[in-house]
Amino acid sequence: MATLGAEMVHVATGEVDIALPFSERLTQQDGYLHAGVVAGVVDSACGYAALTTMDAGAEVLTVEFKINLLAPAAGERLVARGRVLRTGRTLTVCRGDAFTIDDGREKHVATLTTTMMARVAGPAGRDIAEPS
Amino acid sequence: MATLGAEMVHVATGEVDIALPFSERLTQQDGYLHAGVVAGVVDSACGYAALTTMDAGAEVLTVEFKINLLAPAAGERLVARGRVLRTGRTLTVCRGDAFTIDDGREKHVATLTTTMMARVAGPAGRDIAEPS
Amino acid sequence: MATLGAEMVHVATGEVDIALPFSERLTQQDGYLHAGVVAGVVDSACGYAALTTMDAGAEVLTVEFKINLLAPAAGERLVARGRVLRTGRTLTVCRGDAFTIDDGREKHVATLTTTMMARVAGPAGRDIAEPS
Amino acid sequence: MATLGAEMVHVATGEVDIALPFSERLTQQDGYLHAGVVAGVVDSACGYAALTTMDAGAEVLTVEFKINLLAPAAGERLVARGRVLRTGRTLTVCRGDAFTIDDGREKHVATLTTTMMARVAGPAGRDIAEPS
Helix, strand or coil: CHHHCCEEEEEECCEEEEEEECCCCCECCCCCECHHHHHHHHHHHHHHHHHCCCCCCEEEEEEEEEEEECCCCCCCEEEEEEEEEEECCCEEEEEEEEEEEECCEEEEEEEEEEEEEEEECCCCCCCCCCCC | CHHHCCEEEEEECCEEEEEEECCCCCECCCCCECHHHHHHHHHHHHHHHHHCCCCCCEEEEEEEEEEEECCCCCCCEEEEEEEEEEECCCEEEEEEEEEEEECCEEEEEEEEEEEEEEEECCCCCCCCCCCC | CHHHCCEEEEEECCEEEEEEECCCCCECCCCCECHHHHHHHHHHHHHHHHHCCCCCCEEEEEEEEEEEECCCCCCCEEEEEEEEEEECCCEEEEEEEEEEEECCEEEEEEEEEEEEEEEECCCCCCCCCCCC | CHHHCCEEEEEECCEEEEEEECCCCCECCCCCECHHHHHHHHHHHHHHHHHCCCCCCEEEEEEEEEEEECCCCCCCEEEEEEEEEEECCCEEEEEEEEEEEECCEEEEEEEEEEEEEEEECCCCCCCCCCCC
16 A cells, blocks of 8 residues: 555544555556555455454455446546444454545545454465465 | 566467566565555456457457456466456456466466456547546 | 335435334244344445435346354344445445344444446446346 | 245255246246245255265254346246255355246356255254344
């Protein structure tokens, strides 16, 4: 995320907001952010939001996400808001929304839902990656 | 895509494969590709696959996509295969799969489905981006 | 919907709520509503919500939906709330949430996002169903 | 499923096909199967396919699914094919496709991806339903 110039602008239990200033490097020829970049930032906001509800030392893996693109992401800044909808023993479900800020006006550009999985870090850690 | 070092390695009607060499810039601290990067590459393969079925001059917009991450994306190279499932007047539905290549062995790391929308380019072009 | 015993309990522009009383016929051996039933009811609430924003005579088709099941749907009644997130010329994006009501207490059991397509009814109507 | 008149017509490890004859009770005024019914049948085919890869006594819960409707489901019979894409310790990812059979011709009407969770049955069973 740091590579992209993103920063967390709000952190609370079950809530993380990430802001990303637009840059030429991230936009396509039409000035819009690529769908993968928008998805990646909202997914990250959701992942960090999920982390705020987990034990220290836990890591979070994205199991799946789905994004609906509501409008092209153009402007000065993208804000992604990740919110935990449900915390379980193994799985956490989050909703994330992306807004562009342009000249002080906010526009809803994407909505995402995701399933996250908690993984206890460590050499013995087994996770979704492992053959079963 | 070029910024990422990606290249098209297969193009046929309704089919596009994109290969992406791993680089430090794209991977996280654990050596895995970020979910947003995997999603972006598979979404692009699907978008180009959709384009092969459209009239010249058409552009393609991602309406939505959903990705299931099956295993961490680690290795030397990621190959994303976009395939058109259905072409309609307005909407095209594609499936995309991502595989990592490591030491000659292929591993299925993600599967994605997406709805794409054709947009005729030009100043009068109205699309999903427009205020309704 | 009528077959299921469902009824609309709230209608406003961009908003429809549907209530469904639990019945033996709809539940599985464990007393829970089948995921398909929950999905169908929330999808319907979204479809009717989309209809409230369209011209008279329009019909609505579900292009895709995704549902995350947050908890088993058990109780006396299911309430599905469909809300329009974005209205476009061709596509409408909605969010829907399902809650069970049990002994006066509400529980969030599912969240859904969907893309709907407007179709003008009539013999000349061409839609997603047609071969392209 | 039995209530709907559905039956399993193919079972192998990681594979289950379910066939559903059309009936007036299941179709809408236009003769098409409701999206929720199609989704429910494909989700069931995936759930049973997941079960074939699990230990005896295991139960399977749908965590999430996403369906793209490719064409209206009209005809004599619907066949849903559930296939396991990945089996993990906790989660199983499946793909399901629905086809209508009309006058001997098969038409691809829907594609679905889903995450399933194994649950060991029993009084001590804790699952996605539980408060965490």
